[in-house]
Structure formats: C-alpha cells, structure tokens
Amino acid sequence: xxxxxxxxxxxxxxxxxxxxxxxxxxxxxxxxxxxxxxxxxxxxxxxxxxxxxxxxxxxxxxxxxxxxxxxxxxxxxxxxxxxxxxxxxxxxxxxxxxxxxxxxxxxxxxxxxxxxxxxxxxxxxxxxxxxxxxxxxxxxxxxxxxxxxxxxxxxxxxxxxxxxxxxxxxxxxxxxxxxxxxxxxxxxxxxxxxxxxxxxxxxxxxxxxxxxxxx
Amino acid sequence: xxxxxxxxxxxxxxxxxxxxxxxxxxxxxxxxxxxxxxxxxxxxxxxxxxxxxxxxxxxxxxxxxxxxxxxxxxxxxxxxxxxxxxxxxxxxxxxxxxxxxxxxxxxxxxxxxxxxxxxxxxxxxxxxxxxxxxxxxxxxxxxxxxxxxxxxxxxxxxxxxxxxxxxxxxxxxxxxxxxxxxxxxxxxxxxxxxxxxxxxxxxxxxxxxxxxxxxxxxxxxxxxxxxxxxxxxxxxxxxxxxxxxxxxxxxxxxxxxxxxxxxxxxxxxxxxxxxxxxxxxxxxxxxxxxxxxxxxxxxxxxxxxxxxxxxxxxxxxxxxxxxxxxxxxxxxxxxxxxxxxxxxxxxxxxxxxxxxxxxxxxxxxxxxxxxxxxxxxxxxxxxxxxxxxxxxxxxxxxxxxxxxxxxxxxxxxxxxxxxxxxxxxxxxxxxxxxxxxxxxxxxxxxxxxxxxxxxxxxxxxxxxxx
Numbered sequence: 001x002x003x004x005x006x007x008x009x010x011x012x013x014x015x016x017x018x019x020x021x022x023x024x025x026x027x028x029x030x031x032x033x034x035x036x037x038x039x040x041x042x043x044x045x046x047x048x049x050x051x052x053x054x055x056x057x058x059x060x061x062x063x064x065x066x067x068x069x070x071x072x073x074x075x076x077x078x079x080x081x082x083x084x085x086x087x088x089x090x091x092x093x094x095x096x097x098x099x100x101x102x103x104x105x106x107x108x109x110x111x112x113x114x115x116x117x118x119x120x121x122x123x124x125x126x127x128x129x130x131x132x133x134x135x136x137x138x139x140x141x142x143x144x145x146x147x148x149x150x151x152x153x154x155x156x157x158x159x160x161x162x163x164x165x166x167x168x169x170x171x172x173x174x175x176x177x178x179x180x181x182x183x184x185x186x187x188x189x190x191x192x193x194x195x196x197x198x199x200x201x202x203x204x205x206x207x208x209x210x211x212x213x214x215x
Numbered sequence: 216x217x218x219x220x221x222x223x224x225x226x227x228x229x230x231x232x233x234x235x236x237x238x239x240x241x242x243x244x245x246x247x248x249x250x251x252x253x254x255x256x257x258x259x260x261x262x263x264x265x266x267x268x269x270x271x272x273x274x275x276x277x278x279x280x281x282x283x284x285x286x287x288x289x290x291x292x293x294x295x296x297x298x299x300x301x302x303x304x305x306x307x308x309x310x311x312x313x314x315x316x317x318x319x320x321x322x323x324x325x326x327x328x329x330x331x332x333x334x335x336x337x338x339x340x341x342x343x344x345x346x347x348x349x350x351x352x353x354x355x356x357x358x359x360x361x362x363x364x365x366x367x368x369x370x371x372x373x374x375x376x377x378x379x380x381x382x383x384x385x386x387x388x389x390x391x392x393x394x395x396x397x398x399x400x401x402x403x404x405x406x407x408x409x410x411x412x413x414x415x416x417x418x419x420x421x422x423x424x425x426x427x428x429x430x431x432x433x434x435x436x437x438x439x440x441x442x443x444x445x446x447x448x449x450x451x452x453x454x455x456x457x458x459x460x461x462x463x464x465x466x467x468x469x470x471x472x473x474x475x476x477x478x479x480x481x482x483x484x485x486x487x488x489x490x491x492x493x494x495x496x497x498x499x500x501x502x503x504x505x506x507x508x509x510x511x512x513x514x515x516x517x518x519x520x521x522x523x524x525x526x527x528x529x530x531x532x533x534x535x536x537x538x539x540x541x542x543x544x545x546x547x548x549x550x551x552x553x554x555x556x557x558x559x560x561x562x563x564x565x566x567x568x569x570x571x572x573x574x575x576x577x578x579x580x581x582x583x584x585x586x587x588x589x590x591x592x593x594x595x596x597x598x599x600x601x602x603x604x605x606x607x608x609x610x611x612x613x614x615x616x617x618x619x620x621x622x623x624x625x626x627x628x629x630x631x632x633x634x635x636x637x638x639x640x641x642x643x644x645x646x647x648x649x650x651x652x653x654x655x656x657x658x659x660x661x662x663x664x665x666x667x668x669x670x671x672x673x674x675x676x677x678x679x680x681x
Contacts, residue, residue: 203227
C-alpha cells in the first residue's frame with residue numbers, strides 16, 4: 001500500500017453533507033471502468049457537463065483548487081454503498097486526504113486500504129475551514145498549501161499553525177509504513193489455524209457439510 | 216458479566232486482539248457477487264494468494280444480471296463478461312456458485328438465507344453494504360470494501376474495530392397495515408442517516424418479535440441507512456422454524472446442538488448498551504421519502520417540511536437541493552403527486568410476504584395507464600413460490616411486469632434504469648441522487664405503498680385506497 005507521511009497540498013472545499021458513494025462514483029462506472037481510469041468519472045454528475053466536457057464551475061476545476069489533494073466536506077462523507085471504487089475514483093484525481101466531521105464507516109475503512117487519510121475534525125473546525133477557503137477564493141487570493149503531517153498528527157493551514165487530529169495508532173502505523181494488511185494478518189496464521197480447529201469442535205455447524213457443497 | 220447478543224457473537228469470533236478496540240475476527244461466511252467478486256478473485260491471484268476456505272464462501276451474480284423474462288445473463292456483452300468472470304473464477308477456486316436460472320440463484324441477501332448458508336451466531340461479510348440484512352438471524356453481518364473481500368478470501372479473517380452498541384426498542388403493537396419498512400424509515404427519520412454510525416444495532420420489542428423472518432430482514436436491511444454497519448435481532452423460535460430443513464442448515468444431531476447454542480445468544484437481562492432509542496409503534500404511519508437521502512422522510516399524510524424548519528444551515532442547503540432535484544416544494548403534500556414508475560423488489564422488499572402484500576393491493580385492479588410497474592422477485596425460489604400460488608398472474612392481470620430475480624432498479628447496475636425526470640415509488644433502500652438512473656426521482660416506501668401508487672398513478676396513502 002502507498003505510504004502516507006506528510007502531504008503538502010492546497011485544499012478544496014466541498015461543503016456538502018451526506019455525500020454518498022453513488023455520488024462519488026456512479027454504479028455503471030464501477031461495473032465497466034478499469035480501476036486506474038475511475039478518476040475520469042469521479043463526481044461525474046456535477047463535475048462533467050451532459051456532453052462530457054468539464055464543468056468549469058465544479059470546485060476541482062476552479063483555478064485555486066485544480067491541484068488540491070485535500071478535500072474538506074461536511075458530515076457523513078462517503079455514506080451508503082460499500083463500493084471501494086469511490087476511494088479509487090478520488091485517488092484517481094489525486095485526492096489523498098479527506099477532512100470531515102464524520103464519515104460513512106465502510107468508506108472510512110476503505111480509505112485506509114488505499115493510502116488515503118480520512119480525518120475527523122470537530123464540526124465547528126470544519127465549518128471554519130470551509131468558510132476560510134470560500135473567503136480566500138472570493139478574495140482571489142493565491143491559495144497557500146496546507147500541510148498534513150501524519151507523523152505528528154497535525155494539520156497546518158494558512159490560518160492555523162497546528163490543528164491536532166486523532167487517529168487510531170494501528171492505522172497510523174499502517175499508513176506511515178505502507179503496510180500490507182493481508183501480510184500483517186498472516187503473521188497470525190497459527191492462531192487462525194488453531195481457531196478454526198477449535199471452531200470445528202465447538203461450532204461444527206459453521207462448517208458446511210461436504211454433501212451440501214459438492215454440486 | 217451480562218452481555219449483549221452482539222458482544223456474544225463478536226467475542227466468540229476473536230482470534231486475537233490486535234490493539235485496544237481492534238480484534239482479528241474469524242469470518243464464518245463470505246459472499247461474492249458480480250459487482251467486484253470476480254475482480255477480488257483476480258486480485259487475490261495477482262497477489263500470489265489463494266482462497267483459504269472456499270467451503271465458507273459462495274458466489275452469485277445479482278447486481279448486473281438482466282431481469283427481463285427470457286434473459287440469459289446480462290443486458291449486453293460487457294455485462295456477460297463481468298458475470299462470466301465471476302463464474303469462471305468461482306469454479307476455479309472451488310467456490311460454490313449459484314448462477315442465473317438455478318433454483319438457488321438470487322440477490323445475495325435473499326438467496327443466502329434461503330439456502331441455510333446464513334446461520335445465527337455467525338460472522339458474515341460481503342462486498343455490499345446491505346449485508347446487514349442478515350443480522351435478522353442473529354449474525355454479525357456487515358458490508359466491506361473490495362480490499363477487505365480479498366483479505367477475507369486470503370485469510371478467512373478481518374481486523375475489525377469493535378463498534379459501540381445501540382438498542383432500538385419498538386414499543387407496543389403496529390397499527391394495521393404498518394410493517395417492517397415503515398419501522399425502519401421511522402427509525403431513520405428519528406436519528407438520521409448518521410445517527411447510528413459507529414454502532415451495532417440490536418432491534419428489540421414486541422413488534423420486532425412479531426415480525427416474520429422476511430420482515431426482520433427488511434428491518435435489518437436499512438440499518439446501514441442510519442449509519443450502522445450491523446443491525447441484529449436475537450434468534451428465537453421464529454428463526455429456528457424458518458431455518459430448519461434449509462438445504463445447507465445443519466441436520467440431525469448437529470441441528471439440535473446448534474439450536475441449543477443459538478438459544479443462549481439472546482442479550483442477557485442486565486446487559487448494558489451504549490445507547491438506547493425507543494420508538495412508539497402506535498405513532499407509526501406509512502412512510503415515504505420526499506428527498507434524496509433516506510432521512511428525508513415523512514408520514515405520507517404529512518406535508519413536506521419547509522426549508523425554514525431545517526435544523527441547521529447545512530440541512531437547509533441539502534433540503535433545498537433535494538427539493539429542486541425531486542421537483543417538489545416545501546409545505547406541499549406528496550399525496551396526489553403523479554408517478555411514472557413503480558419498483559417492487561430489492562434486498563429490502565422482494566421476498567414472498569412482500570409480494571403477497573403488494574398482490575393483495577393490486578388484485579382485481581388495474582395499474583394506471585401512464586405507469587410502468589415492475590415486480591422483481593428477490594430470488595428464483597421466491598419467484599417459483601410466488602408463481603405456485605398465482606401471484607404472478609395477479610400482478611400480470613393488474614398490468615404489472617413480472618420479471619426475473621436480480622437487484623435491477625434498486626441500483627441500475629445492470630442497465631435497467633428510471634429515465635431522467637421520471638418519478639418512481641420504490642421498495643428499495645436508497646433514494647440518492649441518480650441512484651435509479653441519472654435524473655431519476657425516487658420515493659422509498661413499503662410494498663403496499665408502491666402497489667397503491669401503481670394503481671392510482673400517484674403517491675397514495677394506502678390506508679385510504681378503496
């Protein structure tokens with residue numbers, strides 16, 4: 001998995017709540033588009049015009065936010081469908097960090113599988129960040145990059161020297177080291193073997209009888 | 216120490232603790248479908264790994280299969296390729312596969328319980344957020360992403376964060392004609408789409424006990440729509456009667472042994488929950504969504520809320536966007552709003568009792584001339600059972616299309632969609648913008664409400680249908 005240590009990038013405001021994963025990537029793209037091309041279809045309903053050309057009004061097409069690798073959104077970002085293609089679509093256009101007051105749980109997990117850092121911040125902090133980004137754009141100020149440092153668990157913005165964020169230690173370590181989750185689990189192979197041997201004794205009904213699985 | 220149903224099942228599956236609040240869980244059941252199942256098996260092979268326990272796994276194509284009568288697979292060559300990939304790789308990996316046209320085929324959350332693959336006290340995963348449906352059997356069942364699917368294929372385990380526990384009590388008895396779909400919409404209305412994020416829900420109360428297994432599956436199905444990955448109901452005699460004799464359920468002495476273990480799963484009397492929610496059933500009505508989130512829902516006889524009733528400015532914006540997308544105004548009634556499409560199906564409401572209730576509403580009546588109404592049974596077994604009791608004839612005589620099993624219009628992955636601007640009353644679980652097709656306007660409701668809308672051609676309070 002791709003490592004995440006320090007990210008320096010501009011941030012884009014996406015001031016919407018309950019952004020569902022259907023909205024991030026449409027189902028027909030999940031079925032038909034190769035993983036590496038999903039970025040072409042991220043937020044397609046609002047990012048692209050009906051003729052397929054870029055909608056210049058969409059936040060990630062507006063000059064200050066074109067290269068943003070950080071997205072700031074409202075509550076419950078990534079709710080709904082479990083489709084990991086939503087994360088792949090976001091990474092496909094370079095997003096590496098999403099900041100919101102809360103996330104859909106499956107999306108939140110999926111981020112960590114792909115070197116993307118989802119950060120929960122208090123709602124009032126997020127509201128302030130969104131407000132600042134909007135004011136900065138209105139004033140036509142050149143956007144200054146933010147710095148998201150996973151080593152120190154701090155975000156610095158043009159307006160804040162250090163916003164602290166929390167992340168579960170195990171997840172932090174996996175992102176910093178770019179650890180392979182399956183490889184980590186396989187270190188417990190003996191414990192898995194022992195568990196299954198015991199389960200066959202105590203809960204034999206869990207194990208399908210040979211007759212019913214042979215088809 | 217007194218424990219909840221959830222804690223008992225979870226604790227039994229901990230292989231080892233990885234960190235505070237994070238356990239390596241054994242996964243008893245893994246289910247693959249066409250939207251990603253084949254790709255997960257390819258990824259596993261690319262990583263140089265193999266399926267650890269194919270006997271704890273199954274595969275069935277459901278998202279991308281066409282549902283037109285006479286279908287053979289997908290709607291187009293690309294869909295056939297995706298379905299074939301799942302089938303070929305499942306067979307190569309010795310994973311039992313239940314394909315289109317076979318008795319066992321269907322929407323994974325409908326066919327797996329019918330098979331007896333879903334058992335109380337087990338852990339179940341699938342790359343589909345509505346896996347929570349299967350908590351109806353007292354299983355810890357949850358949706359996962361593609362990477363986690365590969366993880367389970369390789370190791371039969373998952374590192375998981377232990378959620379907090381929430382008890383949702385439905386007090387009292389349900390008014391006549393109000394069912395599981397209304398119960399779940401009432402809960403989402405009360406707590407919102409993020410109200411249970413981070414929690415595992417247990418549904419309790421007389422009204423929950425009174426539901427048949429199909430109703431319990433409907434109730435648990437919408438748990439993820441309130442944010443909960445897991446929604447459970449303690450197994451009881453209703454559960455055991457439903458399961459006994461299913462093709463893959465244990466038999467003989469193993470069955471006796473299993474049932475006696477399952478009886479111990481119920482939450483202990485003094486067990487503590489992190490959060491309690493109580494819903495008074497006597498206040499429930501037929502619910503229907505007006506917006507583009509399941510929490511944007513009202514009793515059908517109530518007006519759509521006004522923007523100035525929005526609790527926060529963020530809600531106000533979302534409500535405004537939703538009303539614009541839906542072509543509706545705050546303060547107006549949904550009753551009488553003309554509909555173009557009706558969809559009775561999906562892992563929420565496509566089982567035999569759902570179809571029976573819809574059939575009762577339409578029997579002897581005619582679908583409004585401007586409405587295209589579909590009934591998509593959840594599985595081949597449901598389809599055949601419905602046909603055996605003549606429900607297909609009732610639907611067809613009334614002018615509804617009787618189709619083949621699959622996910623169909625719930626998600627439009629198979630190419631079956633609601634046209635832009637069309638309004639659809641749907642028994643599915645998500646009314647997101649574009650969910651049933653770009654520009655489609657979805658109103659979620661019960662099978663009875665959907666059937667009533669098909670007949671009158673407009674959103675209707677089913678209680679007033681003559």
